[in-house]
Amino acid sequence: xSALTQPASVSESPGQSITISCTGSSSDVGGYNSxxxxxxxxxxxxxxxxxxxxxxxxGVSNRFSGSKSGNTASLTISGLRAEDEADYYCSSYTSSSxxxxxxxxxxxxxx
Amino acid sequence: xxxxxxxxxxLVQPGGSLRLSCAASGFAFNNYAMSWVRQAPGKGxxxxxxxxxxxxxxYYADSVKGRFTISRDNSKNTLYxxxxxxxxxxxxxxxxxxxxxxxxxxxxxxxxxxxxxxxxVSS
Numbered sequence: 118x119s120a121l122t123q124p125a126s127v128s129e130s131p132g133q134s135i136t137i138s139c140t141g142s143s144s145d146v147g148g149y150n151s152x153x154x155x156x157x158x159x160x161x162x163x164x165x166x167x168x169x170x171x172x173x174x175x176g177v178s179n180r181f182s183g184s185k186s187g188n189t190a191s192l193t194i195s196g197l198r199a200e201d202e203a204d205y206y207c208s209s210y211t212s213s214s215x216x217x218x219x220x221x222x223x224x225x226x227x228x
Numbered sequence: 229x230x231x232x233x234x235x236x237x238x239l240v241q242p243g244g245s246l247r248l249s250c251a252a253s254g255f256a257f258n259n260y261a262m263s264w265v266r267q268a269p270g271k272g273x274x275x276x277x278x279x280x281x282x283x284x285x286x287y288y289a290d291s292v293k294g295r296f297t298i299s300r301d302n303s304k305n306t307l308y309x310x311x312x313x314x315x316x317x318x319x320x321x322x323x324x325x326x327x328x329x330x331x332x333x334x335x336x337x338x339x340x341x342x343x344x345x346x347x348x349v350s351s
Binding site: 155164174209216 | 272273274275278287288289290291323334335336337338339341342343344
């Protein structure tokens, strides 16, 4: 069982917005602003989309945004496009004996 | 251009050993903490191990502690993962990944990833 909990799958129509949640605890998501989000297309390496809860790396579309409330972080994608269809993973620093944890991943389908 | 190129994967029997390498280029390698992240077939990402830029600080997931050793040779711009006492559940694609920030001790957010190298543990 992954340390961070994500929905297994979500789906939405092109042009719409969707939010993917990532729930942890006060030992990880809730305790640190070290939440990151990654996009992974099949057979490809992950790509960093958000770091430090809400910061976008250079080159990442502003359609992607991140936020956090308590022990839950969220990734919102607005104006969905076909190319957004991918797996999305959250990660966080944690004070546990394994210092970095990932969520189980969410498969986004753009209908 | 930042490039990370893993090598060393392959088929190994349970209980065996393997050493992975990750050749880095395009950035000041010794300034950045690095990590190994793995992905079992059809499964999610799992952080495995991390090392500071100097190599003086190392970190491991509980699942590999005592079996895997991370190291780096900054003169060769290369990251390593020595894997001993391998188990079937270690079967995965192993990625090396670079932290976004200079001078951090633990890499926990990754802006560049290699293409991955497949490790298969099976008899």
